[in-house]
Amino acid sequence: xxSLENIANFIHNWLYTTFxxxxxxxxxxxxxxxxxxxxxxxxxxxxxxxxxxxxxxxxVRLGPNRVGPKGIFQTVADTLKLMVKxxxxxxxxxxxxxxxxxxxxxxxxxLILAPLAFAKxxxxxxxxxxxxxxxxxxxxxxxxxxMAGWASNNKYSLLGAMRSGAQIVSYELSAxxxxxxxxxxxxxxxxxxxxxxxxxxxWIFKGHIPAIIAFVIFIIAVxxxxxxxxxxxxxxxxxxxxxxxxxxxGMKFALFFLAEYVNIFIVCVIGATLFLGGWMPLHFGTxxxxxxxxxxxxxxxxxxxxxxxxxxxxxxxxxxFPRLRIDQLLNLxxxxxxxxxxxxxxxxxxxxxxxxxx
Amino acid sequence: xxxxxxxxxxxxxxKSLLIGMxxxxxxxxxxxxxxxxxxxxxxxxxxxxxxxxxxxVMIHDENNEHACTGCTACELACPNATIKIIxxxxxxxxxxxxxxxxxxxxxLDLCTMCNLCIVACPTDAIKMANTxxxxxxxxxxxxxxxxxxxxxxxxxIE
Amino acid sequence: MANSSIIFYILSALILTTAIxxxxxxxIFRAAIWLLFSLIGIAGLYFWLSVEFIAAVQIIVYVGGIxxxxxxxxxxxxxxxxxxxxxxxxxxxxxxxxIAIGFVMTSLLIFQFDFKxxxxxxxxxxxxxxxxMLSVEKDGFALPFEVVSILLLAAMVGCIVIAIKSKPQxx
Numbered sequence: 001x002x003s004l005e006n007i008a009n010f011i012h013n014w015l016y017t018t019f020x021x022x023x024x025x026x027x028x029x030x031x032x033x034x035x036x037x038x039x040x041x042x043x044x045x046x047x048x049x050x051x052x053x054x055x056x057x058x059x060v061r062l063g064p065n066r067v068g069p070k071g072i073f074q075t076v077a078d079t080l081k082l083m084v085k086x087x088x089x090x091x092x093x094x095x096x097x098x099x100x101x102x103x104x105x106x107x108x109x110x111l112i113l114a115p116l117a118f119a120k121x122x123x124x125x126x127x128x129x130x131x132x133x134x135x136x137x138x139x140x141x142x143x144x145x146x147m148a149g150w151a152s153n154n155k156y157s158l159l160g161a162m163r164s165g166a167q168i169v170s171y172e173l174s175a176x177x178x179x180x181x182x183x184x185x186x187x188x189x190x191x192x193x194x195x196x197x198x199x200x201x202x203w204i205f206k207g208h209i210p211a212i213i214a215f216v217i218f219i220i221a222v223x224x225x226x227x228x229x230x231x232x233x234x235x236x237x238x239x240x241x242x243x244x245x246x247x248x249x250g251m252k253f254a255l256f257f258l259a260e261y262v263n264i265f266i267v268c269v270i271g272a273t274l275f276l277g278g279w280m281p282l283h284f285g286t287x288x289x290x291x292x293x294x295x296x297x298x299x300x301x302x303x304x305x306x307x308x309x310x311x312x313x314x315x316x317x318x319x320x321f322p323r324l325r326i327d328q329l330l331n332l333x334x335x336x337x338x339x340x341x342x343x344x345x346x347x348x349x350x351x352x353x354x355x356x357x358x
Numbered sequence: 359x360x361x362x363x364x365x366x367x368x369x370x371x372x373k374s375l376l377i378g379m380x381x382x383x384x385x386x387x388x389x390x391x392x393x394x395x396x397x398x399x400x401x402x403x404x405x406x407x408x409x410x411x412x413x414x415v416m417i418h419d420e421n422n423e424h425a426c427t428g429c430t431a432c433e434l435a436c437p438n439a440t441i442k443i444i445x446x447x448x449x450x451x452x453x454x455x456x457x458x459x460x461x462x463x464x465x466l467d468l469c470t471m472c473n474l475c476i477v478a479c480p481t482d483a484i485k486m487a488n489t490x491x492x493x494x495x496x497x498x499x500x501x502x503x504x505x506x507x508x509x510x511x512x513x514x515i516e
Numbered sequence: 517m518a519n520s521s522i523i524f525y526i527l528s529a530l531i532l533t534t535a536i537x538x539x540x541x542x543x544i545f546r547a548a549i550w551l552l553f554s555l556i557g558i559a560g561l562y563f564w565l566s567v568e569f570i571a572a573v574q575i576i577v578y579v580g581g582i583x584x585x586x587x588x589x590x591x592x593x594x595x596x597x598x599x600x601x602x603x604x605x606x607x608x609x610x611x612x613x614x615i616a617i618g619f620v621m622t623s624l625l626i627f628q629f630d631f632k633x634x635x636x637x638x639x640x641x642x643x644x645x646x647x648x649m650l651s652v653e654k655d656g657f658a659l660p661f662e663v664v665s666i667l668l669l670a671a672m673v674g675c676i677v678i679a680i681k682s683k684p685q686x687x
Contacts, residue, residue, distance in 0.1 A: 022519060058382040062394040097549060129568045129642060136572040139580025143552060146587050150545055162591055169584060189642055320382040321375065336368065 004119040004300055032124055036110055040262055045075045047261040050308075051315055058319040079254070087250035090153055097151035102248070102255035104144035109262045111137045115191050116269050119279050119300035123192065130191035131183060134270055135176055138225070141263070142168045145234075145244050148256070152247035160243025163326060164234030168225050170333045175221035177341040178214035181348045182274040185211070195278040202277035205284075208356070210348035215275045217341045222267035223314055224329070226260065230321035231329060264311055272306035279303040411471040411486040414441075414464055416504040423512040424505055426483035428459035435478035440468040458511060462504040467497060481515055523564055531557035542600045545590055552583045569642055 011031070015024040049064070049072060056063025064071030089095050115130035117123040127133055142165055149161020183189055185207050186197040197203075203211050224231035235243030245256045272278060279299035283291045324332070350356075385391060395404060418424050428445040446460040462484075476484055484504070494500060531554050538550035555578040562571035603611075652658045 025519075054386065057386045057389065057392075060385050060391050060393055062392055062396070065396075094543070094545070097546065100549075127568055129572050132569070132572045132576075132642075136575040136580070139576055139584075140556075142584060143549075143579065143587070146584070146591075147549065150587075150591065158591065162588070165584060165588065169580075172580070316379060316382065316386075320378045340368075 003298060004122040008122055036113055036124075039113075040110070040258065043265050044258040044261055045079065047265065047311065048078070048257075049075045050311070051261075051318075054312065054315045055319045058316070082250060082254040085250035087252050088247075090247050092153045093247065094151040094153070097147050098247075099252070101144050101148035101151060102252045102259070104147060105141050105259040106255050106262075108137055108141035108144065109259050109266060111140075112266050116266070117191050117195060117273065117278055118269075118303055119298070121192075122279075122300070126190065126192050129189045131179055131189045131194070131270075131274070134266075135172070135179065138263075139168075139172060141259070148248070149244040152244070154247050156240040156242075157244050157246045160234045160240045160246070164227055164244060166326075167227070167231060167234060167329060170330065171221045171224040171231075171337075174217050174333060174337040174341045175225060177338070177345055178218040178221065179270075179274060181210060181214040181341075181345050182207075184345070184348050184352050187352075191273060191278070195273060195280055198277040198280050198283075200283055202275065202280070202282070204275045207348065208351070210344050210351060211275065213340065213344045214348070215271070217337055217344070218271055218275070219310070219313065220332075220337065222271065223317055224333075226263045226267060226314075228260075228264070228314065229318040230323050232318075233323055233326060233329065264314060265307065268307045268310035268314065269303070271310050272303060276306045276310075277302075278306075406488045406490075408488075409486075410488050410490075411473060412488050412490040413466055413471075413486070413492065414469065414475060414484050414504065415487040416462060416484050416506075417482070418506055418509055419512065421512075422506055422509045424459075424483055424509050425481040425512055425515050426459045426462060426505065427481060427511065427515060428457055429480065431478045431480060432475035432484065435474045437472065437474065438468050438470065440465045440470075441475060459505060464502045464504050465500065466492060466502060467500040520564070524561075527557055527560045527564060530554075531561070542602070544600065545587070548583060548586045548590060551586070552579060555579055555583065567638075569645060 012028070015027055018024075019027065052074070053063045053071075064074035067073040067077050089098055112134050114125040115123065115127050115133050117126075145164050145168075146161045149157040149159075149164070152158075182194065182203055185203060186194045188194055188197070198206070200206075204215055205211075207214075227234045233239075235245070240246070245253055248256060277283075279302050281291070281294035281297060281299065281302050283294060395406075397404070416424050416426060428443055430443045430445075433441045433443050442463040442465075443459065444461040444463065445457050447455045448458040450456050471486070473486060476486060492500070534550045534553040534557065538547050538554060541547050541550060555574065559571045559574040559579070562568070562574055648655070649657045649661050
């Protein structure tokens with residue numbers, strides 16, 4: 001049966017038997033880079049179209065419906081438009097940093113992709129600190145945003161960047177704590193081990209209440225970290241025109257826009273991996289017939305299904321809730337999410353020590 | 359107690375957010391409430407809401423009679439001089455002179471569809487119509503005379 | 517030259533160039549960004565040494581914490597967008613002498629220290645680090661760990677004391 005694992009192994013073996021080790025390694029790097037860039041562009045097209053359709057139906061509209069059947073080529077047309085648009089640089093901007101910022105944001109998003117497992121044994125780099133690596137790299141993308149805000153030489157950009165910085169730095173805490181909850185339960189930071197530990201049930205089922213609380217906090221925190229509504233006050237249109245990317249146009253703007261959607265995808269993959277079992281099919285205990293039936297669905301489909309479910313939930317948030325004020329935002333984090341996730345972590349640790357989880 | 363309020367806060371917040379999400383979830387799954395009109399495609403079956411304000415028209419019945427007495431209440435009510443009423447004096451059968459409408463001039467290009475003239479009319483002679491395809495090549499075509507030629511006031515309206 | 521040493525030289529070149537750029541640039545924000553790249557290069561060096569945990573912590577603490585803090589303080593400073601003044605000749609000479617002395621001292625230290633090559637596989641697993649961090653036996657880090665915790669707690673209490681709004685005095 002052709003699975004992603006088999007294809008990857010076949011290519012790997014073929015490269016190493018045909019070329020010498022260095023050349024084969026370089027070729028693999030190239031293939032991975034092309035795949036990542038391809039995945040990013042496809043994701044950008046799919047997610048933006050999905051967002052527009054979801055928002056339309058939630059607002060009792062139809063959404064894009066002219067370009068192609070049901071409007072599915074709308075985002076392709078938009079991308080073409082953005083490509084041929086002039087990329088302007090403001091006169092008094094710090095031109096070097098202004099042009100560098102979108103690439104930093106994009107590179108950070110690409111790096112986070114490395115330890116994620118997309119299917120059974122299909123992973124770029126199964127590093128033994130996988131989850132920590134993800135948290136570490138995701139703190140780099142805030143630098144890109146701060147850089148964009150500063151280099152634009154525009155007060156709206158600067159304000160947006162500062163808000164965004166404060167928001168990401170504070171919500172990283174509770175996102176990290178809820179990730180640690182799962183790390184405590186699965187006793188590993190390695191993504192593949194975390195997924196293996198869910199072979200007899202996903203953590204959200206096995207971990208009872210602490211896992212569910214951690215999941216809810218994780219979803220809220222990553223919604224804030226990706227600067228999406230109801231936490232989109234970094235680019236609040238009604239106050240700051242567009243926040244940190246006010247001055248960007250053309251392809252550089254497109255990179256920021258793409259990075260936003262890719263980041264949503266990434267955090268949803270992480271959420272699916274930690275709480276919903278990653279590529280692990282729905283298993284219940286040792287009920288073999290049911291488990292085997294579930295195994296017939298390919299593992300990559302499981303992961304993408306879960307991920308898109310989470311993406312849909314985050315979009316659902318965006319098109320339902322109104323935007324928070326900055327003080328409400330910080331209150332929510334420091335007075336509610338952080339204490340709750342700390343107590344929750346304590347609970348989860350007690351549970352892991354006493355072996356109360358399944 | 360502090361802890362009780364804290365938990366109540368969280369409970370209330372989560373509950374209200376879930377109610378909001380149920381609403382949008384309902385809209386997402388039930389497409390019959392979609393209000394988008396795909397305009398040029400569905401010209402024949404266009405479904406405009408009753409209160410949509412397209413332009414001012416004068417109501418005429420089948421005998422070509424209207425209810426306008428020429429009182430100029432609408433002209434006075436109009437905030438930007440869209441309506442100009444030209445009156446004449448009719449001679450009634452018993453020899454009395456009576457003020458009556460000659461021309462109801464309506465400048466569509468000045469109208470903001472504010473509905474004040476309709477509210478001001480004491481005899482409900484004018485109303486807002488649903489038509490909206492008003493583009494013309496010549497501005498003078500936007501100046502309209504609302505009463506039909508040879509129409510007259512309905513009997514019994516003062 | 518082995519592949520790994522090529523990567524080492526690339527990383528070192530990145531660290532050194534960005535470090536030099538960071539101290540020579542006349543724009544304060546650019547200095548912060550060059551410092552950021554230098555720190556990322558050091559994290560890359562840790563990855564090269566395959567001590568991934570240290571590398572990730574380097575990124576979290578320095579890139580996600582310190583540099584963001586520096587950038588925030590630049591944002592909140594008046595007139596930080598203007599370039600700094602050119603350094604006077606005296607300063608440049610003094611700085612060069614200081615660098616030379618520092619360089620000579622460090623290299624003397626490094627070359628005089630007798631590094632021993634141990635043929636032992638270095639275990640950089642998280643579990644090992646965790647147990648060692650809280651171990652009270654020989655070579656355990658329980659005491660430093662607790663001391664650092666208390667220091668951080670004190671710093672946090674201090675922050676809250678400074679930041680807290682004093683209630684208006686009731687008459």
